[in-house]
Amino acid sequence: MSNLTAPRDTHTPAPAPDGTTHRDVVVDTAPPRLAALDVTRLIAALAVMLFHWTAFHHTYWAGAERDQTAAEVWPTLSLVSSWGNLGVQLFFIISGFVILLSCWGRSPARFIASRVGRLYPAYLVAVLAAAALQFVIWPDMGTNREPWELLPNLTMFQGGFPGVGHLDAVYWTLWVEMKFYLLMTLFCWIGITARRVLVVAVTWPIAGLMLQGIGPALGFPVWLRDLVDQVMFPEYAPLFAGGMVLYLVYSHGHSLARWGAVALNAVLAAVLRANSAVEGTPEVTGYSHPWWAYVLVVLGLFVLVAAVTLTPWSRWRIPGSSLAGNLTYPVYLLHQLWGWWIIWLLADHLPAPAVLATAICVVLVAAWCVHRWIERPWGPRLRARVLRVLEPRAEATEARTP
Template sequence: MVATMELPRVEPAGPDAGRKDQGTTPAAPAPARPRLALLDGLRLLAALAVVLFHWTAWHHGHWGRHGETAVEAWPWLSQFSAVGALGVQLFFVISGFVILLSSFGKSPARFIGSRVGRLYPAYWVAVLATSALTFVLWPGLGSERTPGDIPANLTMFQGGLGVGHIDGVYWTLWVEMKFYLWILAFTLIGMTVRRVLVFALTWPLLGNALFFILQSSGQPVAWVEHVFFPQYSALFAGGMALFLLFRFGHTPLRWAALAVNVAIGSLWSARVQQPETVELTGYDYSFWLFVGITAGLFALVAVMVLTPLAAVRVPGMTLAGQLTYPVYLIHQLWGWWLIMLLSPHLPRELVLALSLAAVLAVAWTVHRWVERPLGPRLQRAVTAGVGKLDFLASSR
């Protein structure tokens, strides 16, 4: 799942920020400053890496007249796009950073309103459109799904309800949603620098300790995966540590929190992605290649937010960030459908270019005519509605 925040206008920490006593007092809103443009561009690049993974490396057989697999159609490109699934890991790191960037100092009602307004309009359109594709235009594509799965999918909580995803890429949304629930808890008890730092260190460590202790003793680990999701928690927590360094300055403990999470997140990513890459693409890359790539993704985000590159302004990057979420939501099944229709008649390079152009055009349309008009209205309505609940309105 993409990091779905609009990057707020923020001021990075000054040289004395790390020496201030910020342990118990929530931060005041930051002064206005242009958004982190390169991070917006990086989000779209992460989405495009996932797109190429699903279109040119995944084992679907929609290329050409005879149903060639993606690897057969793209023997050279697939060697690189096979690791594009790690774009999801990059999304999670960025999400850990930008969710804190935008939620620090917000009330629970404002946080809930911002998440609902940002996530749901485009998602509802994607679910309904993909349902039409799956059950009407291309029946049999999702033979394991039924129209009865649509209502649960519209909630975005289908992962916790035991209902299948209308589109397989939605699995990341449930992971993101669980992370948001942790952040909501912070807004309820009060978000401080010290609490965030302690959480960023202990959440992945505790989750991993519980997971491996229970697993080694033959005990059920499903509840640990639901609550702590140790496979991905260090990615979010590493992004949180980067936020602390960016916003409040450099201290040894904050760098230690980042280092711990880079190590845990990189090892877990390799543990998950190395066998999945073999299964889904046939490429058997080294475990340590995935460790190195994931660590490099952390480093890439760090360079973009902790160095002078944070001040670089590139035209078009705001739009790139805005297109990332709808691109991710619609690219997989609609992309396969376009490939299936076009590839028997056109050169595969042209099919790839046309499919990508179509997805970007639809993403822009969804952003312009769905997200922009409906998102702010939904955000205000939800914020006002939730704000009437005393226990949320009064919690900071």
């Protein structure tokens, strides 16, 4: 989400305003963590969680009766949480920022290794747990997934396989993130500079939208239009691109061109999301929000990321911020299906507020366990193994670095 997925191995120093990187200078200390950004990421995950639990159309709150939707059980909270799916847009903006930070000055092998080590340990556990829940523990969940879909889901590339669904619907965002990582790997191979980042951040969203728009008029076959959508994902490109330029401002300083690129992507992202949400949100929540409100909220998300990275907020030391950042990814992976199961189990026995509080606590504890016992021990090992395969000399050098 990632991502939803700010890199935990942020030892790569940000380029200096004069354009130098760690290839030019030796830096012995890691850059300071952006505590407010870590907290913002967890808030985004919790917003998505509340959306799925209290606003999304499901009837698990009704227990055995199953005659009330979540919004009917939570008439006031759902009005607010129906906006929570925009947490995904916030994730994508943050991902553009932190992934550019993560890969700047790195070789493609180092970047790939860092992403594999960061994403896969928790993800593999989450996929196996989701399979156990819906095929063994709770087969009446009604997700319409088949056991054979487990294997492609373990790759995290199932979104690119025809006829394969996500074992947990939240994985669709990981497929979008994965495509962004593949583009950034190519960018690492070409070589990242401030000028190239600006060019990519402007041309990528515009080119994707143009190809998407003119494809039918030019008679592009369906498979080619689908390929454009898969490779360039124009609906989400402005979010990632805007986050990338915000990192450019963070690392290289302010300029009219950079802020112009941020504004361009913010407007494109806001309009695209508003167009999509006006049609989609009523179908999944029953609420119809005005088009202009979606535009303002998405623009506000860009302002929020700018505030927590470019203002004095970025220097705040917030107790628990590191834990918040570490919990974000496993919370996102685990919350939907397991939260619904907890709600279904307890809805007949406890008041709704107690059920909600219990579900939140259980998911947070489970996320901490995944981070403590899966991510922390296995992430670095997997990262080192991948780097050893892709770039043996680099892995050996890194192993000797204190």
